[in-house]
Amino acid sequence: MFEFFFKYPIPVFTKGRWVLLGSWPGWLLPVLIVASVVGLGWLIRSRLSEAAPIMHTWRAGTIWLLQSLLVTLVLILLWRPAITVAELKSQQNMIAVLVDDSRSMAITDSGDDGKASREAAAIRSLNAGILAGLQKRFQTRVYRLDGGIGRVAKVDDLQPTATATHINDGLKQLAAETADLPVGAVVLLSDGGENGGGVDLETISALRNRRLPVHTLGFGKEQTKHDIEMEDVNLASRAMADSRMKATVSFRERGYSGGKTVLAVRDGDKIVTSKDVTLGPDGTIQTETVFFNAGSAGVRRVQFSLEPLGGEENVANNAMARLVSVSGDRRRILYVEGEPRWEYKFIRRAAEDDHGMQVVSMLRTTENKIYRQGISDPQELADGFPVKAENLFKYDGIIIGSVEAGYFTPRQQELLREFVDKRGGGVLFLGGRFALSDGGWGASSVTELVPTFLPSGKNTFHREPATAQLTAAGAESAVTRLVDDPAKNVERWKKLPYMMDYQEAGAPKPGATVLAEMNAGRAKLPLLVTQNYGRGRTAVMATSGTWRWQMNQALGDPTHDLFWQQLLRWVAADSPGRVVASMPVQRLMDDGRVHLSAMVRDKEYVPAPDARVVAHMIGPAGASALVDMRPVPNNAGSFQAEWTAEKPGSYVVEVTATRGTEELGRDVLTFERTDGVAENFHTEQNRELLEKLSSQTGGRYWKAEELRRLPSEISYSEAGISVRDTKELWNMPIVFLMLLGLMSAEWLLRRKWGVI
Amino acid sequence: MKLFQATIIAVIAAVCCTVGSAYQRTADWGYQPEQSNVKAEFAWSRLSYNSNLGSMGYRGYGYGRWATWQRDYPKADRQFLIALNRLTRIQGRPTEQVVNLDSDDIFNYPWVYAVQVQTWSFSDEEAKRLREYLLKGGFLMVDDFHGTADWENFMNGMRQVFPDRPVEDLENKDEIFHVLYDMDDRFQVPGEQYIRTGRTYEKDGYVAKWRAIRDDHGRIVVAICHNMHLGDAWEWADDPDYPEQFASMAFRVGLNYIVYGMTH
Known part of the structure; x- marks a missing residue:
């Protein structure tokens, strides 16, 4: 229909450039159009007084409009409008036909009856005329597309058995392999199931640089029913x-x-x-x-x-x-306690049952005596709280119990801050008669570590009962999860025995999260508040009376121990080591390329750009490789490496950093290469991807009923060997119809108004 | 004549009472102190148990004359609490707390002291409650029972609580003797009777036995001070006739046991 009125197919208009072939200057055309329109207007207006009264209304304007359009159209035609469009030269170009042969193309949801496989439908489309139509004017090459591309001698040989679809890689490979060939266009028949995540900018750029349009034909239902x-x-x-x-x-x-x-x-x-x-x-x-x-x-x-x-x-x-x-490594937490108290005992007992946790504690039993528990050697903490970063940063977390801020020197307080900020450790502040505001922490230099605005006064610690309950955030948190069912967990907290005491911790700071509150008399106060600080995290637990959860519930009730084990793990588990290895993804889908990064720090957690970093890759069937990681410029302490995991399976990577003979640290991570699994997901036709790909490259997404036009319209391409053709527009049927229509319209209106 | 006989009887009765009172020298028999409502981290808890002297008509928890649980009570407790608050950073309540096994209130006091435990007697429910108390994290210190017969009587009750857990002799290296004071040089601490008799032992308890029962993690849950009378040493620590070294040893033992109970 479009071609009937406009003489040429749509691509001529969408891809072509408008020109005026007339020898008269182009600027003259708008001048004359404006002059004609104005002149007509003046003429009609000046004669209006002599016209019939019926024309003294909007009718005169209508006549003026119709006449102006007619004059404008005639003037444009006098300037000989045309379109120049690039067109592939016949028999001198090649059309690359890519047929997806991945396993998802075997799904039987295509064809007229919806029972044919997508692959069969694609082959049928090619054999039903597309391929023959293309071959009349172009050479064609048929490729299978899965993890990459490969030429296929006969279309009928294609079988949907490949384990992956990487449209992006396939197109990139095609662009590279046909760089010296006159490829005029690409025809892609696929369900759009791209396993690699999408078509990247690099591939789009490669295609656009060659002005290579990708025409896409989608197969498969766009939405499953069940x-x-x-x-x-x-x-x-x-x-x-x-x-x-x-x-x-x-x-x-x-x-x-x-x-x-x-x-x-x-x-x-x-x-x-x-x-x-x-x-x-x-x-x-x-x-x-x-x-x-x-x-x-x-x-x-x-x-x-x-x-x-x-x-x-x-x-x-x-x-x-x-x-x-x-x-299986044990996380070590330093617990500083200023007085013997029950909470200390029961926290330690809870931690002792956690094999992944080692609580090293220093307890002030008298004014001048410190009792140490959980130490690894007799010298540990023998001189009290560490005064050197390398000694403090050995721990993964710190608990500050009922101990005054003034017990720590300014240097130790600064180390405490750096422990969280720089080392990435966790600090937990407990309530107590020497804790929080009553211990002078609000006025200390590290008050910013506390996730609440501590009250300014003292006497915030009360030996009065308080009950606990979860907030909405606490209901979702793993720290406070005592039973798996969220609703039951909330109820479980409400039924916990009352705590022996509580402390006013103040309002939570912006960015802090209140996981649990307590009901103390009529007041509702924050009980457990957490926040991220620098590279680490801090929390406040504003009571020292949770030991009643252990003593006042049935023997064997895990509530107390479970809560403290989870809270202590929150404090320490995410504290990074001196070497932290990472990968963008740890599940490689049909692609073995590994991008490995590592951040290396020394004992004081200062970045160590002078380290030697080696990654030991251990794969399936005894595969093993050593990969040197290279420093990343302008990012001190950061190292990276690329490697390829050839075989599917699980891999273990051990990254070791050394400086001279000293080992700075090591880290272990795992990844897995799975082939063929991604193909099972997102099996509906990804029309969005196909449309986007074609529109970004100058091609078109074709529906089944439009396919017969593909061989003819595909030739309007600037890729390959093409010529620029000029197509005059004056003889388009639509032009004559418009001329006739404008004149007829004026005549009919005049007849109707009786002014002829 | 009748007046003379009455006088003689009255004198004899007075002498008997005086001698009996002097023998015990317990200044506060029958004294029923008020329970304190002062709130502190640590409350010295004395176990009021049911005595097995029922056949003699003295069964019960009461503050009666023969309620054996209250031996040295409350002076021993309060003198000890003075030392506790003075020598450690533990916030101790200035007065003691009496607890029993009839209610769950004992679970609010994770450290408990019991004396004259050769006389204790438990119902099944009480034994179960004490067992649960100890396994949840409670700590029991027993004191002031002497000799073979007392030991057997003590164990009769203890076997109701822990039928299978062994009693072991503590060694010098055990943490409970080093948690606050290093106490490798322990010796028998006699009761107040030492002032009159010069003997450090009572009955056939010639040698002090430092014993314990542990939980599954190896933590001491019952500290047994057999053949010694620490309570008397605390009570009579201010008596110029009572030797200082016994009182000092008794205080150090008690403080170590409390700190151990609050840390393990």
Whole structure:
């Protein structure tokens, strides 16, 4: 239809450039148009008094408008308008046809009856005329597209068996391999299931530099009818042995709104936890939180799965796995206590049951005696609280009990601040008669470490009972999770025995999070408040009376110990070591390229750019490699390396930093290369990606009913060997129709108004 | 004649009372002190238990004349608390707290002291409550029982609480003897009777026994001071006739046991 009126196909107008072929100067055209329009207006207005009364209204304006349009159109035609457009030269260009042959193309949701596989539908489209049409004017090369591209002799040989689709890599490879070939356009037949995350700017730039349009043909349903698909699992990649891990699982469903399924977490074959889930509205992402025990030290492959429901179209996307490196290293916490008290005893007892934690304590039993517990050697803390950074920074966390700020020298207070800010450690302030405001911490130089604005006065510590309850933030926190079910956990907190005492800690600072509050008389006060500070974190627990949770509940009740173990782990678990290795992703999907980074610091946690850093890669089947990591310019202490994991499987990377003969530290991380798994996810046609790719490269997304026009319209391309053709527009049918229409309209109106 | 006989009887009765009173020298028999409402971190808790002297008509928790749990009470307790507050940073309540096994109130006092434990007797419920108290984190110090027979009687009660846990002799290197004071040179601490008799022992308890029962983690939960009378040493520490070295040893033992109980 478009070509009937406009003579040429749409690409001529979208890709061409408008020109005027007339020999008269171009500036004259608008001048004459304006003059004509104004002249007509003046003429009509000057004669209006002589015209019939009926014309003394908007009717005169209509006549003026129609006549102006007519004159303008005629004037434009006199200047000979035309379009110049680049067009591929016949038989001198090549069209690259890329057919996705990944496993998702085997899904049978295409064709007229919706029962043909996507691959079969794509081949049928090619054989039904596209390929023949292209071959009339161009040479064609057919490629399979999966992890890369490869030439295919016959289209019918394509089988949808490849384990991955990397459209980005395939196009990049095509651009590189055909750099010296006159490729006029690319035709991509795919479901858009890009496993690599999308088409990057580099690839788009490579195509645009060659002005190579990518025409895309999408296959597959854009929306499934019955499916549950795991979207993501947010889980820390490191954990301490036996720690409580929190995983946020997001998924979406279609066709099962209101239905029920089970979210199960497995460590190997063993189910570590499960949760009944009621499915939300269709298409919306639903998020569930599950808690589970990290287990013993080692590398864990934790799988999260949603139990398949009847009639599900794709059950392979119901599960997702994550690797967790569980460390058996003990975290060491320095606990400074200013007086013997029950809270000290029961915190220590809770920590003793946690094999991942070592609480090293110094307790002032008398004015001049310090009793040390948990020390590793007789010299540890023999001189009291450390005065050197390298001695204090050995610890991962610090607890400040009922001890006055003045007990610490200004240097020690500054070390305490640096411990959090620079070393990235955690500090927990407890309530007590020498703690917080009553201990002078509010007026100290490190008051900024406390996550609350401490009251200015004293006598904030009260030996009166107080009960605890969770805030909304506390209900979601792993620190305060006593039972897995969130609602039951909130109720569990409300039923805890009262605490023996409480302390007014003041209002929480901006950015701080109140996890628990306490009811003290009629007042509601912050009980447990946390905040991030510098590289580390701090918290205040404004009581010394939680020991009643241990003594006043049934024998064997884990509440007290569990809470303190979780809080102490929060304090210490995330404190970084001197060497911290990292990777952008720890699950490589069908791609073995590894980008490894490491931050190296010395004993005082000062960046160590002069370190020698080596990564020892240990892979499946005994594969092993040593990779030297190179310093990153302008980023002291930062090192990086690239490596390729050739085989699928789990890998362990041990990064070791040395300075001379001294080992600065080491870190271990894990990653996994999985091939073929990503292909099970997002199996609906990704039309958005295909449309975006074609629009960014000057191509077009083609619908099935439009395909017959593809061979002819694809030729309007500036890539390959092309000529610029000039197409005059004066003889377009639409022009004559407009001339006729304008004149007829004026005549008909005049007839109607009776002024002819 | 009748007046003479009455006088003789009255004199004899007075002498008997005086002798009996002098023998015990417990200035506050029958004294029922008020419980303190002062709030502090540490409350000296004395265990009021049910005595097995029931056959003699003295069974009960009461403050009666023969309630054995209150031996040296409350002077010993208060004199000890003076030392506690003076010599350590523990915030001790100036007066003692009497607790029993009839209610869960004992769980608010994680350290408890008991004397004359050869006379204690537990119902099943009381034994269970004491067992739970100790396994949850409570600490029991027992004192002032002497000789073989007392030991057997003490153990009769203890076996109700812990049927299977062994009693062990503490060694010098044990942490409880070093937590505050180093106490490798311990010796038998006699009761007040030492002033009159010069003996450091009572009955056949010739040698002081420093014993303990531990929990599953190896922490002492019951500290047993057998063949010694620390309570008397605290009580009579201000008596010029009572030797200072015994009082000092008794205070140091008590302080170590409290600090241990508050740290382990």
